[in-house]
Structure formats: structure tokens, C-alpha cells
Amino acid sequence: MTFMPGDRRPQPDDPTLRRVVAELRRPVAFDPAIDAGALRVIGAGRRRATWARSRRWLGLAAALAASVVIAVGVYRTAPAGPRSRPVLLRLVAPASSAVVVVGDFNDWNPAANPLEQTGAGEWTIRLELRPGRYRYTFLVDGREWKSDPAEPPAPDDDYGAPLSVLTVS
Amino acid sequence: MRLRLSLALAALLLIGPARLAGQDRRVADRLDPITAGEVQRLVDSARVVGLPTEPLVQKALEGNTLGASGDRIRAVVAALYGQLSRARAALGGQASDAEVTAAAAAIRAGVPADTLQRLRALRSGRSLVVPISVLADLVAEGTPPDRAYQSVFDLARDGRSDDDFLALRRRSQVPSQRAGPDAGEPPAPRPAPDPPGKP
Numbered sequence: 001m002t003f004m005p006g007d008r009r010p011q012p013d014d015p016t017l018r019r020v021v022a023e024l025r026r027p028v029a030f031d032p033a034i035d036a037g038a039l040r041v042i043g044a045g046r047r048r049a050t051w052a053r054s055r056r057w058l059g060l061a062a063a064l065a066a067s068v069v070i071a072v073g074v075y076r077t078a079p080a081g082p083r084s085r086p087v088l089l090r091l092v093a094p095a096s097s098a099v100v101v102v103g104d105f106n107d108w109n110p111a112a113n114p115l116e117q118t119g120a121g122e123w124t125i126r127l128e129l130r131p132g133r134y135r136y137t138f139l140v141d142g143r144e145w146k147s148d149p150a151e152p153p154a155p156d157d158d159y160g161a162p163l164s165v166l167t168v169s
Numbered sequence: 170m171r172l173r174l175s176l177a178l179a180a181l182l183l184i185g186p187a188r189l190a191g192q193d194r195r196v197a198d199r200l201d202p203i204t205a206g207e208v209q210r211l212v213d214s215a216r217v218v219g220l221p222t223e224p225l226v227q228k229a230l231e232g233n234t235l236g237a238s239g240d241r242i243r244a245v246v247a248a249l250y251g252q253l254s255r256a257r258a259a260l261g262g263q264a265s266d267a268e269v270t271a272a273a274a275a276i277r278a279g280v281p282a283d284t285l286q287r288l289r290a291l292r293s294g295r296s297l298v299v300p301i302s303v304l305a306d307l308v309a310e311g312t313p314p315d316r317a318y319q320s321v322f323d324l325a326r327d328g329r330s331d332d333d334f335l336a337l338r339r340r341s342q343v344p345s346q347r348a349g350p351d352a353g354e355p356p357a358p359r360p361a362p363d364p365p366g367k368p
Contacts, residue, residue, distance in 0.1 A: 082296075104227045107195055108234035132267040133274060133302040135231070145235075152342060155278050155309030158228070158245040159235040165274075167302040167338075169331035 084128040085168055089136075089148065094121025096140045103136025103166075105129055110139055134166045193226055200229060204239035211250050220253045221266035224273065252276050259285040260297070267298045275305035284318055291325040299331035300324070303338045312341055 093099055099115040105127060106112035115123035115138075135154045138146045147153055147162035154163035193212060196205045208229045212222045228249050232242035256272035257264065259282035264272070272285050280301075288300055300321055307317035324333055 102231075102234055104224075104231075108227065108230040110234065130267075131296065131298055133271045133298065133305075152306045152310060152338065155305070156274065159232050159237040159241065161235045165302070165306060167271075167299055167306075167335065169299045169335060 082131045084130045087127045087129050087166065087168060088124060089115070089127065089166075090122060090124045090150065091115065091138050091140075091146065091148065092121050093123055093138075093140050093146070096121075096123070098141055099123040100139045101125060101136055102139060104134045105136070110142075129166075129168045131168050134168065135163050136166060137161055137163045193222075196226060196229055199233045200242065201239050204229070204242050207243045208246050211246055215250060215253065218254070218257075219262060220250070220257055221269050223266070224253065224270045225249060249273065255282060256285070258282065260289055264289075265296070265298070268296065268301065271298050271301040271305065275301050275308070278305045278309040279314065280304055280308055280318075288321065288325055291322060296331070299334045303334045306338050307341055310341065 089101055091099055100110050101113050101115060102108045102110055113125055113127065115125040118124045135156070136148070138148065140146050145161040148164035148166075151164040151166050154165045157163045193209065196208050196212070199205075200208060208225065212225050215222045215225055225246050228246050229242055232245060237245075252273035253269060255276050256269045259276075260268055260272055275285060276282065284304075285297075285301065288297060288304070292300060304317060304321045307320070308314055320337055321334070324337060
């Protein structure tokens with residue numbers, strides 16, 4: 001220990017110094033209940049801060065999830081409900097080179113469901129349809145509409161082409 | 170501030186798909202703008218009031234494929250909207266889209282709404298798609314209405330299956346229709362209109 005001029009040398013028997021040193025060296029004892037309570041308060045504060053930070057992200061995640069659910073529900077092409085059943089459509093058109101079917105089940109899209117030639121002049125296609133009432137017609141060689149003679153004619157041929165009605169149970 | 174931003178973003182995420190749901194690309198892609206707009210308006214209205222929308226879309230697409238004019242497509246889809254409305258009113262809010270679609274065809278064929286309601290009562294808890302569709306076919310094919318109603322009511326009262334209703338319709342078909350494809354070519358068809366595309 002170095003003393004500069006003017007410093008007061010410590011006196012070993014200085015009662016004030018002894019008291020201060022004794023007080024500093026005295027072990028501090030807390031009530032364990034107070035320790036636990038303080039830790040709980042500190043922990044709760046931390047949890048609140050963590051929850052406040054994560055709440056924004058949870059909100060966004062929930063909104064995103066709800067959006068995805070809505071989008072899936074809206075855009076799915078096959079609505080939930082009764083199971084589809086196989087349906088065989090057949091047309092006898094011996095002199096034809098191509099036959100397609102258009103109807104309520106394929107957006108009236110001539111490219112969607114071409115029939116296959118499965119016999120002498122026989123054209124067939126197998127579809128999977130849910131229970132319901134479907135209107136449809138065949139397009140032969142890209143220029144001639146033909147109804148299905150095996151099913152009832154559609155009463156509502158609003159556009160002038162011969163249509164058939166298929167009821168799937 | 171961040172909370173407001175999060176809420177706004179969440180609202181956009183929720184509303185976005187709902188708004189997109191009102192736009193049917195099939196209609197916009199295949200119909201002329203005026204017809205597509207009118208059909209879309211009817212589809213949106215149908216969605217709001219709980220009517221099936223797919224029959225309206227299909228009716229419009231049918232007109233496009235069969236070469237109908239935009240005016241004709243708009244008139245036909247609007248008429249179908251009215252039939253679907255009457256069908257929904259007759260069957261109630263619990264009826265499925267398929268039931269309402271079949272009922273609209275029956276109303277189009279001339280089946281009264283109270284007949285549909287009676288059928289609903291007789292066949293409570295079971296699907297009405299096939300019975301109503303068969304009823305529509307019978308009436309449309311010229312079966313005397315009272316006889317058609319009574320036949321369908323009898324089957325419904327007895328709790329018969331859908332196949333029994335379809336068998337009733339097959340028995341009622343006129344010979345030329347019952348003959349099937351093996352009997353040969355159908356009667357001479359009308360020529361097809363121009364190839365599908367925008368009118």
C-alpha cells in the first residue's frame with residue numbers, strides 16, 4: 001500500500017473503521033419467501049415482454065392460416081360431399097373420326113373429355129361424377145352435336161343443341 | 170402502431186381470398202366482357218343470397234361452347250337465376266346445391282313449388298336430387314303431371330332407394346329413348362354451331 005503525502009494513515013484500532021469493515025463483512029440473509037416472490041415478479045415481467053413481442057407474430061400467423069383455409073375452401077375444385085361414382089358414356093358413331101363430350105361436369109370444354117373408340121363404331125368414356133343432375137352432349141368430328149340416346153333429353157336446350165340429362169345417384 | 174399495421178395486414182389476408190372468390194376466371198376468359206360482367210354479377214348475387222353458383226357458370230359456359238350470342242347467354246343465365254331462387258325458396262335453406270339445381274330444372278319443366286315441398290316432407294332426411302330430377306324428366310317428357318307426381322310420391326312415401334326412382338324413369342321413357350346406343354344412330358341432329366370460343 002502506498003501513501004501519498006497528506007494521506008491519513010489507517011489506525012488499526014480506529015473504532016469507526018472497524019465498524020465499517022464489520023458491517024461490510026456481515027453476511028446478508030434474506031427470507032427465502034422474499035427470494036421466491038422476487039423471482040416470480042421478475043419472471044412474470046419477462047414473460048409479459050415475450051408475450052407482447054410474440055403476440056404480433058401470432059396474430060399474423062393466425063390471419064395467414066385463416067386466409068389459407070379460406071382460399072383452400074374457395075378454390076378447391078371438388079367440393080366436399082358425397083363420393084363420386086363411375087359413369088360410362090357411350091355413343092355409336094361408326095363413320096366418325098373423333099367424339100368428345102361436353103357438359104356440366106367439364107365446363108363444356110371440348111378438349112377435356114375425348115371418347116375412345118372401343119369397338120366397331122363405338123365410342124366410350126368413363127367419368128367420375130358426384131351425385132347430381134348433369135346436362136351434356138356429344139360433339140362428333142368437331143362439327144356435329146349429338147345427344148345421348150341412352151339418357152333422357154334435356155328439356156332446357158336453351159342454345160339449340162340437342163342435350164341429354166344424366167342423373168347420378 | 171405496429172399493432173394497427175398487423176391488424177390491417179391480417180384484414181387484407183382475410184379479405185383478399187374472399188374478394189378473389191367472387192371472380193370466376195372461366196367466365197372472364199371465355200365470355201365477352203359485357204356478358205362476363207353480367208354473368209359475374211349474377212354469380213356474386215347468387216353467392217350472397219345462398220344460391221348455388223356453379224349452375225350459372227355452367228349455363229354461361231354452355232352457351233359459349235354452343236356458339237350462342239352474348240345477349241342470349243345473359244338472358245338464359247338470368248332466367249336460371251330466377252329458377253334457382255324459386256327452387257331455394259321451395260326447398261329451404263338446408264337443401265344442398267345439388268338439390269336446388271335439380272329443383273330448378275323441375276320448376277323449369279313446370280313442377281309447382283308446393284309439389285317439391287311435399288316431396289321434401291315425404292323424404293325428410295334423405296337426398297332429393299334423384300327424386301326431383303326424375304320428376305323433372307317425367308314431366309318434361311310429357312307424362313301427365315298428376316301421374317308423375319303420384320308415382321314419385323309413392324316411392325318417396327315407401328322410402329325407396331334412388332335406384333328405384335331411376336328405374337321408374339327408365340320404365341317411363343319412350344321407346345326411341347329406351348332403345349339405347351346399341352339400337353343405332355339417334356335421329357338426325359342439328360348441325361353444330363361454330364367452334365367454341367369468344368362470341
